[in-house]
Amino acid sequence: MVIDSEIRKRCRVNTNEEGDRFVGIKADSDDVVVYFPVGYHLPENEIDVKRDILHLFQVLAEFTDSSDRVLAMNKFEAPQSVDFPINAYLEVIYYFMEKNGYYMETEPVYKTRDRGNIDWAKTIQRQKALIQSNFSPVYTQYTVRESTPNENKLITHIHRHCVYESFSKLGWLFTPYMPEPPQIPLDIKRFIIALNDKLATTYNDKDKKLFRSMKAMLEYMDEKPSVKQFYFGTDYFENVWEKLIDRVFGIKNKKDYFPRTRWRLRKGKHKEKYPLEPDSIMLHNDKIYVLDAKYYRYGVSGNPDHLPDSSSINKQITYGEYIQRQLNLPNESLYNAFIMPYNAAKNYFGFTTPFGNIGEAVGDWKGDTYYYERIQGIVVDTRYLMYHYTGNSKKSIIALAESIEKALVENNGFLPQPSSE
Secondary structure (H helix, E strand, O other), X not given: OOOHHHOHHHEEEOOOEOXXXXXXXXXXXXXXXXXXOOOOOOOOOHHHHHHHHHHHHHHHHHHOOOOOOXXXXXXXXXXXXXXXXXXXXXXXXXXXXXXXXXXXXXEEEEXXXXXXXXXXXXXXXXXXXXXXXXXXXXXXXXXXXXXXXXOOOHHHHHHHHHHHHHHHHHHHHOOOOOOOOOOOOOOHHHHHHHHHHHHHHOOOHHHHHHHHHHHHHHHHHHHOOOOOOEEEEEOOHHHHHHHHHHHHHOOOOOHHHOOOEEEOOOOOOOEEEOOOOOOEEEEEOOEEEEEEEOOOOHHHHOOHHHOOOHHHHHHHHHHHHHHHHHHOOOHHHEEEEEEEEEOOOOOOOOOOOOEEEEEEEOOOOOOOOOHHHOEEEEEEEHHHHHHOOOOOOHHHHHHHHHHHHHHHHHHHHOOOOOOOO
């Protein structure tokens, strides 16, 4: 069990080097480590660290799928799939803490009252009526239906199992408290059948969400009955980085900006090849920005070897050239940029803002005639991006556009050539 004072010590920011690319949580009965992506700045306050861990889980759950959640293993071992249902575990914890206890089923109790939720069938059977002059009955007392919690119901016991399991794995994020052990033996098959029955007859959305989460937990426990370790995360955070950039800055329909290719065959049908597809297309003030999300280390290392290579540079120029020809745009309406992670609080460049321009990439085979031929290198604070992918992204779009354009419009933006000495 991890206690509060140890939580920050259990957090790591990976380097994105070979063997240090996992982002997420790895844990067993004795140890828990949470891995953040390159460029992430961990806060000092334990409360903020807890919030960041939960937010990391949210980002990973939203932007990864089963193909992403595969851990790189030793080359002699099969890759290990990571299907830990973290949202189900968290939902069980949230429900328990909000209710300050377990889910309780209720059973009806009937009492004699002069008001309340009247059960007329039982009132007629059990209560004595006064007969009026018109022979209609009048009741001064009714049999009313009340409900009382029944701790012996099976769903409550299932919830106890799930709460105990959830707190055993993730409760340290919230409290050092550990719930009491379950009161009946674990019977996964029986529990799942009972939950399916409840889901078929329950109409309360909050309860249904709890039952689905409990079912997901039990199915996971059934698949991995003897596994003490659990993982949630990915070795391929570059896929998440691309999706985050596209969510914040990109338009939904990019197909008009794809350069397409085809084979014109002398015999048989022509063959269209898959188009080159830019990561994101951003539109702002009637200008087009072609963005390539690169989850590279340069923003942290400052090492030029960690920058995009020639194939990436030439591909971006091709995107720009295609768009310029298709739309016949003026020079100041089309821009190109690589978007890379960095830490705004501690970095090689002396930047302190979420966005920074570190230079530009060009192709010697082009003449730097157009802005799109000079691909701007932009670093984005990792933590900032992960907290700003929801809601209105207009401020972020404006800030990125300014970072891209600034170097190009000031003194025509040409960087000084390095000395040959």
